[in-house]
């Protein structure tokens with residue numbers, strides 16, 4: 042991702058310890074969350090790196106007793122949204138036309154490198170393909186509600202929207218996902 | 231909602247996530263016990279969630295070590311910026327106990343610099359961004375993008391601490407993990 046890199050201040054020992062622990066204990070979860078949001082390793086790496094830099098800078102803002110994971114998911118979610126805005130010029134709520142579900146029937150492009158091949162195998166299942174066809178916000182809400190198992194209230198806090206918006210996004214995302222998965226299964230037969 | 235009404239898919243989704251009000255939850259539970267059609271629909275929603283979780287588990291990976299290496303490289307390689315030097319000059323004016331090792335973050339987190347409830351970094355970003363935009367002498371390097379002000383904005387996030395006293399640094403660290 043092309044997020045401009047602001048200067049980073051050198052760490053105090055406490056700050057370095059905080060970062061170390063944050064990465065040790067939450068690096069994997071954060072990376073996997075970023076991977077599901079972006080659908081590719083390169084963007085997930087950048088997103089993850091940028092998120093921990095934010096954590097590092099803002100470490101004293103973290104409220105003891107609150108969920109660190111919610112906090113960093115919120116950071117990742119915001120960074121991801123900003124990056125999409127930056128790339129597209131404006132944020133698209135709906136699935137773009139050129140990314141329509143007919144892709145399901147198409148041949149998979151040849152993998153160029155072993156890593157691409159690995160990613161393709163890992164993310165190439167019907168479900169992941171279907172997830173990739175949802176809008177970023179629909180994907181976020183689905184990941185948070187069904188994979189991370191957060192409550193609507195927690196998701197609203199992470200995504201910075203109302204509970205009503207979480208509810209309607211989740212309903213739309215699941216309805217769409219069901220249709221996409223059903224279609225993919227029919228085409229596999 | 232009545233016990234004999236069929237349950238909409240949306241309602242089943244909310245039920246599945248435990249997000250119905252207690253009365254509605256009880257009604258949905260009772261209806262599901264007696265209606266095979268709704269139960270079929272509910273089972274489909276359950277299996278969708280289970281499939282999602284299973285796929286997520288199957289695809290789970292370790293964080294590549296290059297990520298933490300790059301983060302440490304950025305963090306360790308950092309030299310104090312112009313703003314940090316300004317902050318260091320101003321810090322003696324602040325009459326709050328600040329851990330000596332804390333530089334910029336310590337200063338901006340003090341109640342003196344922000345009597346309200348803003349978190350540390352928000353103020354820092356605001357200043358940096360503002361300086362960058364106005365082209366003031368503070369901004370010898372390009373500031374962070376404007377998005378950072380909203381990025382960690384305590385006014386919209388109950389998840390972010392309003393203020394952590396510097397004397398509680400080690401407590402915070404322990405409680406955080």
Ligand SMILES: [Zn+2]
Pocket residue numbers: 235236237261265266267268269
């Ligand atoms: Zn029914």
